[in-house]
Amino acid sequence: MERTLILIKPDSIQRGLIGEITTRFERKGLKLVGMKMMHLNEAILLEHYAHLKDKPFFAGLKKFMRSSPVIAQCWEGVGAVKAVRILCGITNAREADAGSLRGDFAMSPQCNVIHASDSQETAAKEVSRFFKNSELFEYEKTEYMHVYAEDEIQ
Numbered sequence: 001m002e003r004t005l006i007l008i009k010p011d012s013i014q015r016g017l018i019g020e021i022t023t024r025f026e027r028k029g030l031k032l033v034g035m036k037m038m039h040l041n042e043a044i045l046l047e048h049y050a051h052l053k054d055k056p057f058f059a060g061l062k063k064f065m066r067s068s069p070v071i072a073q074c075w076e077g078v079g080a081v082k083a084v085r086i087l088c089g090i091t092n093a094r095e096a097d098a099g100s101l102r103g104d105f106a107m108s109p110q111c112n113v114i115h116a117s118d119s120q121e122t123a124a125k126e127v128s129r130f131f132k133n134s135e136l137f138e139y140e141k142t143e144y145m146h147v148y149a150e151d152e153i154q
Contacts, residue, residue, distance in 0.1 A: 001153075002080040003033065003136075005126040006088075007115040010068035017105055017113060018071060024087055024101060025075055029147035034074035034127075034136040040065050048129060057110065064110055072130040078152050081116075081123050088116045 008021055026032070040048075045062050052058050075084060089100025093112040096103035106112040117123035127136075144153055 001031075001076050001078060002120060002123065003074055003076045003127050004081045004084050004117045004123040005115075005130060006073045006075065006084060006117075007130075008071040008073065009111070009113055009115060010064060010070060011106070011111040012113045013068045013070065015105075015113075020105075021101060021114060022073070025073075025084065028077075028083060028087060029143070030075040030077040030080060030083065031141045031144075032073060033076045033138070034131045035071065036131075036135065037069050037071050038130075039069050044129065048126070061110060074127050074131055074136055078148060081118075081120050084116045085118065088114050 006021075006025075008018055012018060012021060022032070042062075045065055046053065049058065049061060049065075052061065055061075077083060087101060089096030089102035091102075091112060092109045093102040093106030094108070096106070096112075098104065101114055102112045117126050141147075
C-alpha cells in the first residue's frame, strides 16, 4: 500500500470545503491514516516549497499558505499517489477537469483548494515532513473487500 499527503489549503478552510474534500477520498476507497490541523511556519514552508523559492510568486504563496491553518491528511491505498492526483485535478484550477476537486471548487493556480504529493518519492518525504510516526495509524479497513480484488491487497 502506498501513502500520500494532501494539504487542505487555506482557501478550502475559509470556504468550508474540508468535509467535501475528505469525502471524495473516502468515497474513492482510500484509507485515512493521519489527519491534523496546523499553522505552517516559515521553516516548513521553505522546506516544502524549496523547488519554488526562486519563482516570482513565492512570497505570495507563502503569505497565502500562512493566512489560515491547513489540514494535513495522510491517505493510504493501492496506487494512492496517482489516484489522489487524479481526484485533485491539474494545478491550474481554471483548466482542471470538471469532477476533480480543483475543477469543481477552484479558479486559481494558487488558490486551488489542495496540495497533493506528485510521486511516491515525494509522498514519502512529505508524509514524514508533516507527520511523526506516532501520528499515523495502522488499522484494518474492513471495506477493502469491496474496494479491491483479493489479489491486489496481499
